[in-house]
């Protein structure tokens with residue numbers, strides 16, 4: 118399926134909204150974007166979108182409506198567009214807004230719950246789309262999938278796994294950024310200039326990302342850890358600090374917090 122000639126509304130042209138506009142425009146879609154502040158609208162226009170402050174006008178004109186506002190702004194946007202999206206395809210990336218909330222607040226629309234991540238800024242989002250109970254993808258899955266493929270990869274998962282996805286794929290870039298920063302410091306401690314250390318770490322992340330596509334991370338580690346070599350010495354030292362436990366705990370803490378936040382969003386949306 119091609120997006121050329123398809124009109125997509127992006128409601129809330131903020132950080133994620135802008136990344137999505139960039140992807141959609143590069144795929145040939147016509148984008149109508151909204152925001153409240155002049156800077157938001159000007160930025161979206163520079164990315165190639167038509168702009169308006171009216172969410173309902175943007176939604177009325179579009180075949181696909183993407184909601185990319187913060188959770189606290191979801192109720193006002195949903196109330197504004199509900200009368201004009203019946204029969205249309207709507208994809209929300211709003212954290213904590215479940216399919217049940219979408220179906221309750223946007224009755225008659227073909228609703229999708231989508232969770233991209235910050236990789237969208239460089240078109241490398243790891244995006245999940247929620248399956249409905251029974252594994253159904255919904256009425257118009259191709260359009261939604263194609264739209265989010267413009268900013269990276271797309272995976273369909275049962276809705277009950279969306280919080281786990283958010284903890285791993287949503288918060289993961291933060292965890293890896295911490296690792297990257299620590300490795301840079303290690304390089305600097307060993308005598309490398311900061312710029313060279315940063316460049317080496319960026320390249321290292323790219324290489325490891327490609328390598329673990331085709332081999333298990335444990336296999337990669339074993340390939341590098343030659344007997345009595347430098348890597349096994351570093352690993353031995355690292356294991357004193359239980360790095361695996363630290364990472365698993367980080368993901369689980371993010372997961373628990375995500376569940377709490379989802380509850381807060383749900384309570385805030387109750388009439």
Ligand SMILES: NC(=O)c1ccc[n+]([C@@H]2O[C@H](COP(=O)([O-])OP(=O)(O)OC[C@H]3O[C@@H](n4cnc5c(N)ncnc54)[C@H](OP(=O)(O)O)[C@@H]3O)[C@@H](O)[C@H]2O)c1
Nearest residue numbers: 129130131132133152153154157185186187188190211212
């Ligand atoms: N950031 C991430 O990594 C990430 C990842 C996955 C999902 N998400 C979800 O994506 C959503 C957006 O996050 P973000 O980081 O992109 O936030 P953001 O940069 O604050 O963008 C939100 C945008 O919504 C606009 N907005 C607010 N109320 C509006 C309204 N009534 N009508 C039209 N536009 C309105 C704001 O425009 P003005 O500034 O002009 O008011 C702002 O540009 C959130 O729900 C978040 O949970 C974010």
